[in-house]
Amino acid sequence: MKNHELSILIFCCSVVCFVGCTKEKTFERTQVEGMVTLNGNPVEKGVITFIPAGKGASAGAKIESGKFMIPKQQGPSPGDYRVEIDSSVPTGKQILSTDGETMEDEFENSIPPKFNRLTELKVTLKTGNNQHLFDLETD
Template sequence: MHREAFRWPVCRMLGILSLLFWTGCIAGNHDGRTEVRGSVVMDDLPLATGKITLIPVGEGVAAGGDIVNGTYHIPPDIGPTPGDYLVEIYSFAAIGKKRKDTLGNAMVDIPENIIPECYNSKTKLRVTIADQSNKHDFALASDAS
């Protein structure tokens, strides 16, 4: 009898702790941060590689991620909080310029940003991040100013 009286409170407590643990993991308790994903094309072609950064316009948390084969995904654990954001997109490639390596022996490519500055250092791109998953696609033009 004594054993059974002890078993129910312990089982109930383990059940509650288990529920709290799984609720936190499944619901994605990430301090108000949210997931963002989408595509990035330039001149109608997927951007092979790059970086995307979301910079808050007021309150918010900056976030960013990699662009691979024209898509990006910023998971909720490092994602932005809801609000308005400026978007910066960069992609670096060797475009024929070279310099000597740090030892001064060999010539190496100098990577340059191939994305017009109106999409990064002087960005005109803006998005509003909601409190749920967000999908934002970007179509860039290499001749934009």
């Protein structure tokens, strides 16, 4: 074997080893859809996020008229999740914008912290299609 052929063989083996060793781990994914209500009324606009309790893919979706849907391609992995739900609504007040010159509408999260940053919501997602109703009640 000539030096040139040996060099090509070593290069090819290195590429195969490198590609095989750096292959990104992918997670199985699942579809999630459902409804979010607050005090019996659909949450008009918001965001729902599924955060894995262990290993797995997280996912989120917009809430429109109380409904959300995450297709399998972008969905979370089967497993245990914390769920955070947020919905910003105008307070009716005006505040100074970040440019320091103009006024803009003030918004606040209509969802209590126990359902978002301090969430108490937990679900277990299975392989296949998952449907969940999040019927939230304020104290």
